[in-house]
Amino acid sequence: MATPQVMNGGDMVKTLVLVRHGAPEACSPSGADMDRRLTEAGARALRVAYPRVFSLIGDDADARVWSSPAVRALETADVVAASLGVEDIEVHQSLYAQDANAFLAELEAAEAPCVVAVGHAPFVDTLASRLTDVCPAFGKGAAAAFDLPNGPSERGSLRWFVAAPEAVSWDELGSVERAVAGAAEGLSGLAKAFLAAPDSPDRLLEFRIGLRRVRSLLQFLSPWQAKKQNRRCEHALKELQAASARLRALDILSEAVDDLVESGELGENCLLPMACAKERALECSSLVTLMRKHHAGKGLSKVARDLSALRWKGKVAEKGLTADDFRARFDAMFNEVDEDLFGLDLRDGDAVYVARRDTKEMRYVAERLGEVLGPERAQMSEYLDEIQRELGALSDARSNKQLAEECSKSPRFRGVRADLGIVARDQAEVVSAITSGMERREADARPAQDVAADDAEDEEE
Structure with a gap:
């Protein structure tokens, strides 16, 4: 039987950035919710806004990008990853299932100082309320960074919040x-x-x-x-x-x-x-x-x-x-x-x-x-x-x-x-x-x- 490894405190997630996916199409050609894509305007709004948004992460160069398996979330995560210079995107079913306990357990097990997780509403709003007292509601494409000095199992504080980029233009x-x-x-x-x-x-x-x-x-x-x-x-x-x-x-x-x-x-x-x-x-x-x-x-x-x-x-x-x-x-x-x-x-x-x-x-x-x-x-x-x-x-x-x-x-x-x-x-x-x-x-x-x-x-x- 393998001996459980004790995580080094320096390797635990200290910064979590929650992102709600960008503006999606009303329905997919297949009719499946999982297949809904970002609208052209929604994707464009993210490509313009996200380089500035994710420059706010600062010196956390070793950021990991997680995403729900839904197409609209993956497309949003692609823009996030490009803005951060990250090549790989990790797919987490817990983000689509909106299972906060499963997600936090995965976050506890992660060995990275910063995780950017692209998910859905109301999950991102519910999790934000669980982590800190005050956080605005997440519009489509909004992002919020949380400081977690004691790790994901403890409450943290809101570092910054960026409202959803305007897609109408x-x-x-x-x-x-x-x-x-x-x-x-x-x-x-x-x-x-x-x-x-x-x-x-x-x-x-x-x-x-x-x-x-x-x-x-x-x-x-x-x-x-x-x-x-x-x-x-x-x-x-x-x-x-x-x-x-x-x-x-x-x-x-x-x-x-x-x-x-x-x-x-x-x-x-x-x-x-x-x-x-x-x-x-x-x-x-x-x-x-x-x-x-x-x-x-x-x-x-x-x-x-x-x-x-x-x-x-x-x-x-x-x-x-x-x-x-x-x-x-x-x-x-x-x-x-x-x-x-x-x-x-x-x-x-x-x-x-x-x-x-x-x-x-x-x-x-x-x-x-x-x-x-x-x-x-x-x-x-x-x-x-x-x-x-x-x-x-x-x-x-x-x-x-x-x-x-x-x-x-x-x-x-x-x-x-x-x-x-x-x-x-x-x-x-x-x-x-x-x-x-x-x-x-x-x-x-x-x-x-x-x-x-x-x-x-x-x-x-």
Whole structure:
């Protein structure tokens, strides 16, 4: 029979740190409580907070990390161990069973000056009350250190208590990261679809919408995202958008030409559609060659990988962002767009183009980040879409007029210059009609706005 060893008083546990696991998911895919994991926000909050928390242990370098066998506790213990530089985690069933007597017996038998034990409520609260008179309640992720000068069998004193780290700030950040990663991954697929069928105007349009969508998100997040990553990705996307702009303009012009042929304003034997098709083929070949030469597909896959792990500025990485932060940013940008639209000079082509672009950007942000922005702002995407479509019709007609005039100077359109003149005049009339209609509606709306303003003034008086 083995002779029991008498523990050296210097080897007994003198410091116990109780930790309640971080914020967990409501239920696991398996349905088993044991399998519940930390939420993404819960794990992130611990990774940010725990290096500071466990630096409070001080000189107890020989700390042991114990954990309940539940997945959420083990994941919490992993963060604790990383913060302490400890490699091994000891699993103790007593922590999951919440058996205080069994746990204290294991603690008595331990040969370590400090044990950090990750468990559950109400066990950690009950044990804390057993060890000392006063200890705050343990929130998810909270930690408390107890001095046990006479070992675990005797009462001790509370050395320090750190409340649960805030996880809410990380919930919204995780949602935004998923939205950006999804948009970037989708763009990579749209680029491949376009390169597989470059003759399709629809594939080009979808690709360009994907480019604008990701760029809009990057613009929205620019105050918080790491500058280098934002600029790197924005540069790659902007180049492709600029390179594909003329091909898209030719597709819009071709649609207008087809409409004029169908309406009879251009003769049935008009050669302009064929000339536009040839010009598109040349421009398309040039774009595809450029994209393949610069390995655009791989480049966008690289952007997708880059944006799969958004890098945030230091303060954001430390404290996170709340839904209110994102909503305030959206409201400020929306108000700027709204002010620009209110005073917009519809006869200024550049101003209309910028207003359309900004409105479209806000629409994509409202669509993609609706989960964070909330239903009221998400629904603004419909209003913004209506505005950008009207401005788009005006911009497209103006672009068609300019492109028709430009093409008429090209030797490739020598035989259809007269037809291009018809297109240019028709699109100039479209620009005039849209502008006049929008100005009339704005003028009609002013009296109602003035009456509302007068009523508001009367109420104040």
